[in-house]
Amino acid sequence: MLPPLSFIIGGAASGKSVFAENLILNSRLSPVYVATSRIWDDETKKRVDVHQARRDERWRTIDAPFDLAPALQDITADHCVLIDCATMWLTNHLLEEHDLADAEHSLRTALAACAAPCVIVSNEVGQGIVPENALSRRFREAQGRLNIALAAQASLVVQVVAGLPNALKGTLP
Numbered sequence: 001m002l003p004p005l006s007f008i009i010g011g012a013a014s015g016k017s018v019f020a021e022n023l024i025l026n027s028r029l030s031p032v033y034v035a036t037s038r039i040w041d042d043e044t045k046k047r048v049d050v051h052q053a054r055r056d057e058r059w060r061t062i063d064a065p066f067d068l069a070p071a072l073q074d075i076t077a078d079h080c081v082l083i084d085c086a087t088m089w090l091t092n093h094l095l096e097e098h099d100l101a102d103a104e105h106s107l108r109t110a111l112a113a114c115a116a117p118c119v120i121v122s123n124e125v126g127q128g129i130v131p132e133n134a135l136s137r138r139f140r141e142a143q144g145r146l147n148i149a150l151a152a153q154a155s156l157v158v159q160v161v162a163g164l165p166n167a168l169k170g171t172l173p
Helices: 016-026 042-054 069-073 086-095 100-113 134-153
Strands: 005-010 030-035 060-063 079-084 118-123 156-161 164-169
Touching (some): 005 016, 005 134, 016 079, 069 100, 079 086, 086 100, 086 118, 086 134, 100 134, 118 134
Parallel strands (some): 005 118, 005 156, 030 060
Antiparallel strands (some): 156 164
């Protein structure tokens, strides 16, 4: 049984999305995939295609690059939601120069109000070098704050490294 909110974090290409997808499928609830990425270029399109190819007809997909509240409000308790990912969601808001504090508050409120268990995936971006430009540094700081807030709200926090899950908070189901 999954808790109301699970937070899966790891580096790029760490296996976190595959782990989260399996967590959802093992819940035996109807899977819902909330996609936050926007297609910026051919590389992004290829990454999205890889993610889509892993999901079969059991998955219902909702595109929600900004406001997750409408996507989550009508989902019932017999579903399980995968939000992939907080990093792309934050990028969308940052590039559109939205108020990040308001966006984060809305996200956290929508997660708390959702009737179904939610699993949200995010990138760990704070373990590398200090970025050379101001936008990248702003993003890194904002992502770090968002990750801290989501980890605090979640009952289960799992770090995925090289495809291996490590429970940081709670117990793996």
